[in-house]
Amino acid sequence: MQSGTTTGTAGAPPTGTPGGPVQTPPGDAQEALGAFLPEWLFVPGWQYVVAAVVLVVGYALSQYASRVLGRRVARRFRRQSVAQTVLRLIRFSVMAVAVAVAVSVLGFEFGDIVLSVTVFSAVLGVVLAPLVGSIISGLFILADEPYEIGDMIELEDGRKGFVDEITIRYTKVYTLDNTSLVVPNANMRDRFVTNYSAEDERIRLTLKILVTYESDVSRARTLLENAASDVGEVIEGGPDIRVGSARYPAQPTAYIDEFADNGVLIALRYWAKKPYKLLTVRSRIQTKLWERFDADPDVEMAYPHQHVVFDDTSGTLRAEMAPNGEAETPIDSGADAAGNGDEGVSSPPQTNSGDADGRPGGPSDGV
Template sequence: MQSAGSTWFFLQKTTDTGVDLSRANEWLPFTVPDWSLDLLAVGVVVLVAWSVSRLLVRLFSRRIARSFRRPSLTRLSIRGIRVGVFGFALLTILRIFGFSLGDITLQVTVLTAVLGVILAPIVSSVVSGVFLLADQPYEIGDMVELADRDQRGFVEDITLRYTKIFTLDNTFLVIPNGTIRERDVINYSAEDPRTRRSIPVVVTYESDVSAARDCIEGAARRVDGVIEGGPNIRVGAARYPAGPTCYIDEFGDHGVRLVLRYWIEEPYKLLATRSRVQTAIREAIADIDVEIAYPHSHLLFDDTSGELRVRQEASGTSPADRPAETDGDASPEPPS
C-alpha cells in the first residue's frame, strides 16, 4: 500500500484521465521505497520555495524600499516574504506526510499556547520590536550611545527580537528589544547630524578674562570639523549660534570657569575633534596674558597657630639612654 507522501508526489489519482498514478512502482522496472519518494518530494518543495523566495525578493525589494524609505522596515518586509514562502512550503511538506489542514491548525494552536508560556521573554522582545519600528527612536545607520555603558556605535540591524549595534571598538552588541526600550539611548544622527559639545576652561583671576574668551573662540573656530559660523542652528523652539561661543560659567575656588560651546559637522569623531580643540586652545593661550588655573594650596603659620615641639636624638642611642619626656614647658636636667 502506497503512503500519503508517494500518493501526493505522483499527483494521487487523476480523475480526468482515469489513470491511477499512485501505482507508480508498476510503471518502473525497479521498486522505489515509499520513504524515498517522500524525501524526494520534500526536497523538490524546499528547492521550489527557495527559488520562489529569491525571485520575489528580487522583484519587489526595490519597490518596497521606495515605499517605506526606512531600511529597518524594508528588511522586515523582505524577511516577511521569505517567511511566508517557507511557511507555505512547510504546510505542503506536512501534507506530504499525511497531516490534514485541521490537524495542522490544532497542533499549531496547542504548540503556540505552550511556547507562549515558555518563551515569554522572546514574545516580549518581539512586541517591543514592533513598538521600536513604530516609534522610530533610531534607524539603521544611526550613531547611538548607551548612556549607562558610555559606549557608542552604529545601528547595524533592527529585527523584531533584537537590535544589533556595531561599536566604535569594532565589536557587536546584540541587545534584546525588551531591554533596550528600558535604557537611555542617545541618538547622534537623528534628524540633524550636527552635534554641540562643551569644554570647560579655568583661568586664574589675574588673567584677562575677555581676551581669554576671544582667544578660546578663535582657536576652536580654526579646527577642522568645527562649524565656524553661519545661520543659527535650531533645536526645538530655540536657536543657538552656529559658531563657537565662550561664556563665564562661575567664579570658582581656583579661578574663573569658562565654558566653550562648539558645533561639529558630524558626530563620528567626537573624541578626536575634542582633542584638537583643546590642543588649539592651549597653544593659543600660551601667546597671551592668560594662565590656566589649577588646584593648589598654601599653608600659613602665625603666632596663633600653636607650638610644635621637635626633639632630635643621636643615632644609635638605646631607649634606656634616652632622656625622659616631661610634661609642660620643663626641660629635663642634663646628665652629670
C-alpha cells in the same frame, strides 16, 4: 444464464496486496499527486523525497521573490529597516506555504497540527514569552522610528556604535571598537537610547577651562573661541542654529561658568559638524588652546593649590636636632601632649614650677 451485470474488476487482487497496484497513503496532497503521477514513482519513502524537493523549491522561490520585489519595496518604503522587514515577511510567507505543502505530503492534516499546537501552547507560551516580547517591541520600534540603519546611537551603559540591522526580534549595532552587539528589541525599547544622527548631525559640545584670578579673563575667552574656530570639524560661524523653539549661536562662544576655588571656570560651547569623531575634535581644540595659552603671558591655566598661614592663634611647635643631625619627632606643647601623658609622651618643660599646688603653670605663669 444469469442475468444482470457485475460491477468491479473480476479477479483483481485487493488493493495493497502483492502483485497489485501500489496504494497511495491517504491525504489530500497525496491523492492529488497520485492523480497525475505514474504509479511507479510511488516507491517506499517517496513522501520524504517529495517533501524535501518542495522545501528546496520553496526556498528558491522565496529568494527569487525577494530579488524581484526588492526594488519595488525599497521605492515604496522610505525607511530601509521597514523595507528589509517587508522582504523578510515575503520570504517567510513563501517558506510557510512550502512547509505546509511538505507537511501535507507527509500525511499530516491541518487538524492534527492545530491539536498539537493546542497541547503544547502552555509550555511554549512560557518558553517563548521573551521572544514574543521582543517581536512586539520590534514592531513598535519600526513604527516609532527612534533610530534607523546607519544612525550613530549611544546605549544606556555608555557604549556607542552604528546601527547595522533592525529586525522584529533584535537590533544589531557595530560599536566604535569594531565589535558586533546584538540587543533584543525589548531591551532597546525599555532603556534610554541616544541618537546622535537622527535628524541633524550637528552636535553642540562643551569644553571647560580653569584660569587663574590673575589672568585676563576677557583675553582667555577670546583665545578659547579662536582655538575652536581654527579646527575644521567645528562650525566657525553662520546663522543661529535652531533647537526646538530656541536658537543658539553657531560660532564658538565662551562663557564665564563659575568663580571656583582655584580660579575662574570658563565654558566653551561649540558645534561639531559630525558626531563621529568627538574625541578627535576635542583634542584638536585643546592642542591649539595650549599653544595659545603658552604664548600669551596674560593668561595662565589654574591648578588646585593650598596656602597655609601660621599666626599667633596657630599654637606652638617644638623641634630638636639629634646629635646625628636628624630631626627628632616634634613634641606639641598644646593640650594634646598634656592630655596624652599615659602614652609615655612627656610635656615640654615649663618656664616656672607652676602653682603652689603642683599643677603646671597656667595663665598666672606669664606664658
